[in-house]
Amino acid sequence: MRTCVFLDHNATTPVDPAVLTAMAPYWAECAANPSSVHRAGVAARRAVDAAREQVAAFVGVQPAQVIFTSGGSEANNLFLRGAAAVRRPGWVLVSAAEHACVRRPAKGLARAGWQVGEVGLDAEGRIDAADLRAQAMGGVGVASFIAAHNETGVLQDIPALADIARAAGAAVHTDAVQMAGKLPIDFAGLGVDALSLSAHKLHGPKGIGALVVGKRLDLRAQIEGGGHEHGLRAGTENVPAIVGFGVACELAAARMAEEGARQTALRDGLVKALQAEGAVVFGAGAARLPNTVFFAVRGVDGATLLLALDEAGFALGSGSACSSSDHAPSPTLLAMGVAPDLARGAVRVSIGRSTAAAQLQQFRAALATCLAGLRGLASVAV
Amino acid sequence: MRTCVFLDHNATTPVDPAVLTAMAPYWAECAANPSSVHRAGVAARRAVDAAREQVAAFVGVQPAQVIFTSGGSEANNLFLRGAAAVRRPGWVLVSAAEHACVRRPAKGLARAGWQVGEVGLDAEGRIDAADLRAQAMGGVGVASFIAAHNETGVLQDIPALADIARAAGAAVHTDAVQMAGKLPIDFAGLGVDALSLSAHKLHGPKGIGALVVGKRLDLRAQIEGGGHEHGLRAGTENVPAIVGFGVACELAAARMAEEGARQTALRDGLVKALQAEGAVVFGAGAARLPNTVFFAVRGVDGATLLLALDEAGFALGSGSACSSSDHAPSPTLLAMGVAPDLARGAVRVSIGRSTAAAQLQQFRAALATCLAGLRGLASVAV
Numbered sequence: 059m060r061t062c063v064f065l066d067h068n069a070t071t072p073v074d075p076a077v078l079t080a081m082a083p084y085w086a087e088c089a090a091n092p093s094s095v096h097r098a099g100v101a102a103r104r105a106v107d108a109a110r111e112q113v114a115a116f117v118g119v120q121p122a123q124v125i126f127t128s129g130g131s132e133a134n135n136l137f138l139r140g141a142a143a144v145r146r147p148g149w150v151l152v153s154a155a156e157h158a159c160v161r162r163p164a165k166g167l168a169r170a171g172w173q174v175g176e177v178g179l180d181a182e183g184r185i186d187a188a189d190l191r192a193q194a195m196g197g198v199g200v201a202s203f204i205a206a207h208n209e210t211g212v213l214q215d216i217p218a219l220a221d222i223a224r225a226a227g228a229a230v231h232t233d234a235v236q237m238a239g240k241l242p243i244d245f246a247g248l249g250v251d252a253l254s255l256s257a258h259k260l261h262g263p264k265g266i267g268a269l270v271v272g273k274r275l276d277l278r279a280q281i282e283g284g285g286h287e288h289g290l291r292a293g294t295e296n297v298p299a300i301v302g303f304g305v306a307c308e309l310a311a312a313r314m315a316e317e318g319a320r321q322t323a324l325r326d327g328l329v330k331a332l333q334a335e336g337a338v339v340f341g342a343g344a345a346r347l348p349n350t351v352f353f354a355v356r357g358v359d360g361a362t363l364l365l366a367l368d369e370a371g372f373a374l375g376s377g378s379a380c381s382s383s384d385h386a387p388s389p390t391l392l393a394m395g396v397a398p399d400l401a402r403g404a405v406r407v408s409i410g411r412s413t414a415a416a417q418l419q420q421f422r423a424a425l426a427t428c429l430a431g432l433r434g435l436a437s438v439a440v
Numbered sequence: 441m442r443t444c445v446f447l448d449h450n451a452t453t454p455v456d457p458a459v460l461t462a463m464a465p466y467w468a469e470c471a472a473n474p475s476s477v478h479r480a481g482v483a484a485r486r487a488v489d490a491a492r493e494q495v496a497a498f499v500g501v502q503p504a505q506v507i508f509t510s511g512g513s514e515a516n517n518l519f520l521r522g523a524a525a526v527r528r529p530g531w532v533l534v535s536a537a538e539h540a541c542v543r544r545p546a547k548g549l550a551r552a553g554w555q556v557g558e559v560g561l562d563a564e565g566r567i568d569a570a571d572l573r574a575q576a577m578g579g580v581g582v583a584s585f586i587a588a589h590n591e592t593g594v595l596q597d598i599p600a601l602a603d604i605a606r607a608a609g610a611a612v613h614t615d616a617v618q619m620a621g622k623l624p625i626d627f628a629g630l631g632v633d634a635l636s637l638s639a640h641k642l643h644g645p646k647g648i649g650a651l652v653v654g655k656r657l658d659l660r661a662q663i664e665g666g667g668h669e670h671g672l673r674a675g676t677e678n679v680p681a682i683v684g685f686g687v688a689c690e691l692a693a694a695r696m697a698e699e700g701a702r703q704t705a706l707r708d709g710l711v712k713a714l715q716a717e718g719a720v721v722f723g724a725g726a727a728r729l730p731n732t733v734f735f736a737v738r739g740v741d742g743a744t745l746l747l748a749l750d751e752a753g754f755a756l757g758s759g760s761a762c763s764s765s766d767h768a769p770s771p772t773l774l775a776m777g778v779a780p781d782l783a784r785g786a787v788r789v790s791i792g793r794s795t796a797a798a799q800l801q802q803f804r805a806a807l808a809t810c811l812a813g814l815r816g817l818a819s820v821a822v
Contacts, residue, residue: 062480069472069476089455090755094451094755097750128509135674158666159663263467265510282541284539365477373478373481
């Protein structure tokens with residue numbers, strides 16, 4: 059495979075070398091099961107405890123509030139299904155910007171007698187607080203709002219949304235998978251009852267994440283068994299991945315301020331250049347993640363542009379990686395009022411720690427070449 | 441930590457060096473999300489596909505029949521909850537020998553209107569087919585029977601049990617987590633609709649497992665989202681762990697015959713020695729895994745013996761690691777008719793690929809010393 063410039067960090071991130079080093083002893087030498095009572099088991103348990111403290115500190119909670127899961131999708135499902143399971147069926151509210159792993163389990167609650175409401179977005183991709191207030195009037199059981207959008211990077215005003223939903227009686231959750239590692243997270247400040255994290259979005263390993271829960275949240279386990287994770291998630295602890303997750307959180311916190319400023323400057327330069335090329339940058343009027351630019355060029359198909367850029371050595375996303383095989387325009391863009399034709403042109407740049415300014419210069423040159431070629435093609439086709 | 445002889449392979453196993461080597465490229469260089477459409481994503485997808493073929497070949501099925509999960513507990517829960525979700529509530533039958541991650545979700549189905557029956561065991565730990573036949577008379581919706589027991593190592597006659605349960609209308613599952621890697625598994629030959637595997641029990645990484653499903657099994661996803669795993673299990677694929685799981689299956693298959701014979705000889709020698717010491721070996725009259733010896737010495741507390749052996753440098757289990765913190769006697773032993781006092785003495789040796797004959801000699805000497813000490817203590821205490 060040719061080397062490529064990886065500009066798809068919202069899909070996943072390479073594991074940091076320091077994270078890998080921390081994980082290394084737990085594959086073989088210290089491979090015991092943390093539930094075992096012998097010394098090897100106790101050592102594994104201590105490693106899990108230490109990582110739980112790191113993850114807890116990362117979002118400002120007590121270690122006992124961290125429930126390790128296999129990732130963000132499981133954490134989101136655990137909240138929606140687990141909170142609904144211990145409540146009388148009523149309204150579940152999610153926004154039109156949610157990831158499929160919130161949207162689908164929310165819709166699934168209809169089978170258990172829940173009514174599902176979708177809160178709209180404004181043209182910049184922000185969740186419409188007035189719409190939420192209107193839909194919440196009759197009371198809400200469960201609600202979930204994404205903290206930072208995986209495609210647009212748009213940040214939501216979670217404290218305000220959580221206030222409204224909690225006042226209506228809801229257990230409120232935020233999917234903070236894309237926010238974590240890019241901007242500071244203070245659980246108490248967000249005002250939610252639960253929050254999802256995923257290690258592989260912040261240079262930790264795949265296969266590990268967490269649902270962080272408020273102390274008063276009532277929840278039912280969705281994987282039952284040996285009573286792991288305070289009885290809320292059974293299964294042998296994934297010790298190396300948990301250790302890696304903890305270290306990834308520490309590294310992210312240590313580098314966040316500097317990286318955030320660096321990436322914001324890179325992003326702003328890219329946005330300017332794209333707009334000069336005639337591209338539409340989605341959510342450009344909203345506060346956004348420092349690393350994400352979601353854009354489209356009128357008349358240029360996103361999938362085609364993506365392939366041309368890939369051929370030129372640049373790996374980008376077309377939106378949510380998890381839905382990238384179905385070629386439908388992003389539901390989030392449609393909910394923002396973007397015309398389907400333009401939405402079909404959407405391409406996402408998401409930079410990361412290893413992205414150098416020079417790589418983005420190369421990317422801009424490659425994009426200009428690709429666009430010239432594709433526009434030429436389009437004019438020939440017309 | 442002092443070096444110790446690890447005789448607790450049924451709790452977990454060290455990752456094989458060849459497995460780690462295979463996983464290595466997928467942490468950073470090839471860290472893409474398999475759902476991404478660019479070349480890096482396609483390469484990750486190919487790695488997942490190749491591992492799926494290895495796991496499928498390991499149990500004699502087509503790759504599309506393998507649903508990757510975060511491990512055995514999730515796989516067992518997926519079957520029980522997922523199969524029940526698409527069936528009219530009726531009877532769910534499990535045996536008295538099941539792991540907590542089968543027993544508890546089965547009991548949980550009562551909330552959805554299911555009736556839960558537990559099939560008894562004979563004195564050797566075998567599931568009582570006559571009891572199953574009697575309980576299945578009125579029809580069964582969902583059934584699950586453990587293939588090889590984690591504590592006793594006793595093998596069940598899954599084809600016979602599955603026949604009875606399927607004839608009564610059940611979707612039948614077997615938890616083959618402890619059998620996999622120790623004895624050959626042929627999915628079709630077992631006659632079940634689904635089967636659970638866990639990589640970390642066969643020298644693969646923690647955090648990955650699979651539910652292997654029959655082509656006609658109707659099942660509902662328990663983690664919904666981006667449509668991964670044929671829509672049956674959402675979440676970004678844990679690429680390194682999946683790759684490691686595939687290689688671990690290949691290695692286990694390649695070494696199984698030789699290791700099985702070697703471990704059987706070691707086990708038989710140990711059983712003889714233990715019986716000569718006056719120990720009771722549970723399930724000694726039944727066909728068992730080649731690596732497992734579950735025993736007790738009358739008048740000697742299992743937890744105390746375990747700690748003494750740990751102090752002497754030998755890591756053993758007291759039964760299911762997942763329940764090892766609650767100090768209650770094994771429900772499986774009680775179901776076999778073992779007196780609670782004797783059951784509280786139970787200690788498990790589970791050997792592995794790296795266990796040398798000399799280590800078991802050392803273990804026997806250490807055990808004799810520990811027992812002499814503890815018996816002396818007991819006689820003083822009396």
